Amino acid sequence: MPRLPMLDRRAAVAELLKNRGDDLLVVAGLGAPAWDCTAAGDHDLTFPLWGAMGGAVPIGLGLAQAQPEKRVLVVTGDGEMLMGLGSLTAVGARKPANLAIVVLDNERYGETGMQRTNTGRGTNLAAVAKAAGIPVVATVGSPARLDEAVSLARTARGPVFVTLKIEPAEHELVLPPRDGVHLTQRFRAALGV
């Protein structure tokens, strides 16, 4: 059976972040998700990670709890999410209504040579998130359903977890600033804290 076309990561992230304002705070997981968020437009209220693998979701949780009036969106990859799977239980336990997690799942470790991850060998991330107590979960792989995924990530009462099944294609590197102190200070300044 021919495989159905999956999402293009750059186009999907551009939709995810379209028309963002100062009420959207973004944590971008290391590697391609950070490049995707930067390609959609670098923003003071995006915190891209260059390391701390497995930390995107707990960073997002701490941020969501500190800023309950803002929408917090974690955009990360399947490899990064797999390293921090346990953090989904903290999200399920705390249930912050303003937190959404979107995993760009290409079933590959993209930064290290496109080795396969366990999402291509049987692990269903959305099912893990559901079992961890996250009430709203979805897996979207077709462009026709991207609007639905964006709506969940941007506006649905959270916590929300969405897996976007994306093509394992490599894109041009669009790099955010690397200086962690700068990234931290610009984020806090833009937030006014």
Next chain:
Amino acid sequence: MPVTESSPTPAADWPADAVAALRALDIEQVAYVPDAGLTRFLTLAEEEDGIAMTSVVTEEDAVALTSGAWLGGQRALAAMQSSGVGNIVNMLTLPRVCGMPLLMLVTMRGEPGEANPWQEAMGRAVPALLDAAGVEVRRVESAAEIGPALARAGADAFEGNRQICVQIAQSVIGFKGFNGEGQGRGEGDAPTPDA
């Protein structure tokens, strides 16, 4: 194993002192993996309004959560047992590279008198691991010193964007015994420990 309630004197009620320090520091989030030695502290912190308590399943998540809280304008504490320090090493990248404050409270296991030999390896490694990763370790060996030490460490961390761990000696917490052996108690809070 017999269970006896400790009745700490006011001077030795370090969990109450530590929670008072959290309030004075305006700490609004605590992320933790429990330790027997932290039981009363965690219970008292949970009773406070305005402190969000997040139970994480691995200690690195506590470090990451405190960094997220800082991005959002809040101060947070990461609390854990010494064995958990081994789990956090790579995540220490985040506060170190980003110039974010980190305040840790670590209760020690594996020190002289420890009944579980598996605690010794990581207990021994705690100061060296934290030092190697750039976290300043401040060891406290009496219950009365814990509250003031936490207050000072928090002020230094949050006002200077430094990474500081307050390490509580096992002699303060008490020692676990199995099958009635070695029911040593510390001078402070000592609820029934588990493994």
